[in-house]
Amino acid sequence: MDVIIDFKNVSKSFGHHPVLNKVDLSIPSGEIFGLIGPSGSGKTTLIKIFIGLESLSAGEVSFKGEEIKAIPFYKKIGYMAQSDALYEELTAYENLQFFASIYGLKKKERKQRIEEVMKTVDLLDHLKKPVHLYSGGMKRRLSLAIALLHDPEVLILDEPTVGIDPVLRKEIWAQFQKLKKHGRTLLITTHVMDEAERCDRLALLRDGKIIANEKPESITESFQVSSIEEVFLKSEVSNI
Numbered sequence: 001m002d003v004i005i006d007f008k009n010v011s012k013s014f015g016h017h018p019v020l021n022k023v024d025l026s027i028p029s030g031e032i033f034g035l036i037g038p039s040g041s042g043k044t045t046l047i048k049i050f051i052g053l054e055s056l057s058a059g060e061v062s063f064k065g066e067e068i069k070a071i072p073f074y075k076k077i078g079y080m081a082q083s084d085a086l087y088e089e090l091t092a093y094e095n096l097q098f099f100a101s102i103y104g105l106k107k108k109e110r111k112q113r114i115e116e117v118m119k120t121v122d123l124l125d126h127l128k129k130p131v132h133l134y135s136g137g138m139k140r141r142l143s144l145a146i147a148l149l150h151d152p153e154v155l156i157l158d159e160p161t162v163g164i165d166p167v168l169r170k171e172i173w174a175q176f177q178k179l180k181k182h183g184r185t186l187l188i189t190t191h192v193m194d195e196a197e198r199c200d201r202l203a204l205l206r207d208g209k210i211i212a213n214e215k216p217e218s219i220t221e222s223f224q225v226s227s228i229e230e231v232f233l234k235s236e237v238s239n240i
């Protein structure tokens, strides 16, 4: 397997509070990788370390074999944070134009890409609407559109479908599969267990440690349960 993102022995503390404890995690290229774990287990912190939004206390993180500090890699990464970072007073179109310029998209490409990504998230009819008039789910979808704008190699999506209804969630997952087919790598955190089951591989984080890292069906097998939801519940109860 080709590893695209590699966490080696990564630890992180906030003051005296340890959050990640010697995490080793290799994300294979071209797959949908799910990161699950209870609230506060360190999922967002791990992602933020990769993006460069948090420093690490110990360990190393590499992207395609290069230490992340050493490379200006942000153009290769699409990041959707857990809370939407949008300019509320601007329209969706203006938000997208702004991010397109940050990503360095050429003017000619911008219009086409904006239309493509807004079609993907089913918001094409709402391009000219100011973001403060969007619903929560629409804002989430706009954030996803922004993450997709520059057609990045890797997509880091922190709870991407929160507030999105089941029909649209299904469509968005179909888009994730399509992106994978085109060779993209997706790293997704989720609390939605049926989404976790759709990932190619899943890591289960608990108290800052990876306690499982396998295909969803292998995880259910090794926990001797029939669904990821039960794995989650069992790991909570048994203090593994």
Ligand SMILES: Nc1ncnc2c1ncn2[C@@H]1O[C@H](COP(=O)(O)OP(=O)(O)OP(=O)(O)O)[C@@H](O)[C@H]1O
Binding pocket: 014, 019, 037, 038, 039, 040, 041, 042, 043, 044, 045, 046, 082
């Ligand atoms: N900047 C910070 N300063 C201090 N503590 C922090 C900071 N960021 C996160 N933490 C703490 O680190 C722990 C892990 O937080 P993190 O957001 O990584 O969890 P999570 O697994 O993503 O949770 P959730 O599923 O609720 O999003 C929590 O106890 C949180 O309070």
